[in-house]
Amino acid sequence: DQQVKQNSPSLSVQEGRISILNCDYTNSMFDYFLWYKKYPAEGPTFLISISSIKDKNEDGRFTVFLNKSAKHLSLHIVPSQPGDSAVYFCAARLYTGANSKLTFGKGITLSVRP
């Protein structure tokens, strides 16, 4: 069951440049999308989210873009910093009231080189 796909397992970028992390989904009923950042031996930490009725949400260095027709979202980090090196998970929510669970992608390991 691959409803949320992060096809690239890793990404390496130079400090100061843009990082673009991609995510695709198959279920058109997902209503909310979230990005989580995870360091080793820690739980996922919420980063940024976007509702399905929007196409862009920005928070400081982080911007998430949503293309509903393509069932694609991306996270842009500008400028990238070495502290951004972590695993990034894309997650999607199917809202059913109390049963609103998240479906995660496999994650992308981002390495930002100094």
Added chain:
Amino acid sequence: EPEVTQTPSHQVTQMGQEVILRCVPISNHLYFYWYRQILGQKVEFLVSFYNNEISEKSEIFDDQFSVERPDGSNFTLKIRSTKLEDSAMYFCASRQGFDGYTFGSGTRLTVV
């Protein structure tokens, strides 16, 4: 900032033994979850809990698994008879309303 607390951080158990993983969700949150991540794989949903009962469970959450909120603050996951394939990071999460899922740091369960 409020956080979800999980204990223990690491649990080693023998196959066939029972384990209880403990979580203290954020105090005003209403919805509680357990997820797990097998090494090298994606984070998977196990169960959601609301109003003192299970809202939804995945096919992973079979009769060997159970959840409880025994005292209004703790939220526990019990595995009755552990198997080798239960070895994973188990994450507790809670949320209050429409969004804002907050995850704990996880319990690494190792079944030997």
